[in-house]
Amino acid sequence: xxxxxxxxxxxxxxxxxxxxxxxxxxxxxxxxxxxxxxxxxxxxxxxxxxxxxxxxxxxxxxxxxxxxxxxxxxxxxxxxxxxxxxxxxxxxxxxxxxxxxxxxxxxxxxxxxxxxxxxxxxxxxxxxxxxxxxxxxxxxxxxxxxxxxxxxxxxxxxxxxxxxxxxxxxxxxxxxxxxxxxxxxxxxxxxxxxxxxxxxxxxxxxxxxxxxxxxxxxxxxxxxxxxxxxxxxxxxxxxxxxxxxxxxxxxxxxxxxxxxxxxxxxxxxxxxxxxx
Numbered sequence: 001x002x003x004x005x006x007x008x009x010x011x012x013x014x015x016x017x018x019x020x021x022x023x024x025x026x027x028x029x030x031x032x033x034x035x036x037x038x039x040x041x042x043x044x045x046x047x048x049x050x051x052x053x054x055x056x057x058x059x060x061x062x063x064x065x066x067x068x069x070x071x072x073x074x075x076x077x078x079x080x081x082x083x084x085x086x087x088x089x090x091x092x093x094x095x096x097x098x099x100x101x102x103x104x105x106x107x108x109x110x111x112x113x114x115x116x117x118x119x120x121x122x123x124x125x126x127x128x129x130x131x132x133x134x135x136x137x138x139x140x141x142x143x144x145x146x147x148x149x150x151x152x153x154x155x156x157x158x159x160x161x162x163x164x165x166x167x168x169x170x171x172x173x174x175x176x177x178x179x180x181x182x183x184x185x186x187x188x189x190x191x192x193x194x195x196x197x198x199x200x201x202x203x204x205x206x207x208x209x210x211x212x213x214x215x216x217x218x219x220x221x222x223x224x225x226x227x228x229x230x231x232x233x234x235x236x237x238x239x240x241x242x243x244x245x246x247x248x249x250x251x252x253x254x255x256x257x258x259x260x261x262x263x264x265x266x267x268x269x270x271x272x273x274x275x276x
Contacts, residue, residue, distance in 0.1 A: 032080050115162030181234050183232040
């Protein structure tokens with residue numbers, strides 16, 4: 001190989017010029033990314049404020065903002081690559097091909113995105129609702145692109161994939177403003193049935209949280225081995241459900257004690273035989 005015509009100084013100058021040019025492009029790309037990220041953050045906050053003024057559901061707000069930010073970040077990445085001198089047409093083609101390959105590899109993730117859209121369209125729940133699905137009970141914290149976040153009563157965070165959640169049986173405990181509270185109280189066979197019913201009726205009538213409804217009733221439903229069981233059904237506001245459930249346990253016990261009504265509990269007789 002003949003290096004007789006090689007000019008080191010000319011090569012050095014070319015390297016310096018190319019390095020200088022690339023450095024300028026690199027600085028420009030970095031500044032574009034920094035400024036672009038700042039602008040995207042501001043756009044996200046602006047969109048959030050605009051949407052919230054129109055009383056959009058928080059679950060939709062979080063989901064739509066995630067989509068907007070991802071789309072803008074892709075545009076920002078393409079713009080930064082263009083500043084570096086990379087052909088944007090080739091880059092878009094490359095991103096499309098990569099997206100197709102990633103989509104085929106991550107079909108589950110894409111189905112989660114589709115599941116998120118179904119949840120937003122069908123609206124089986126909204127942020128703050130208490131639901132039970134996939135064997136988990138909790139309040140809806142937010143709906144992301146890939147999953148829905150629940151907070152359990154003992155403050156655990158559960159992430160449920162949108163795909164499985166969109167096709168699952170969902171029990172929404174707080175969608176309706178009212179619920180029926182069902183409780184069972186047992187009395188002894190020797191106790192006065194009418195007296196026990198009157199005590200339960202008094203408790204029902206004197207609690208202001210009980211909503212007057214045709215479905216409110218006190219009925220004997222089961223004759224158990226050691227007790228006569230009353231079913232106590234009242235209609236109440238959804239937010240009062242658990243407070244009433246726990247309060248009635250204590251109130252009924254105290255009122256039964258005042259009126260000498262027994263609450264049977266399992267007992268066993270033991271007979272001892274002495275052999276000579």
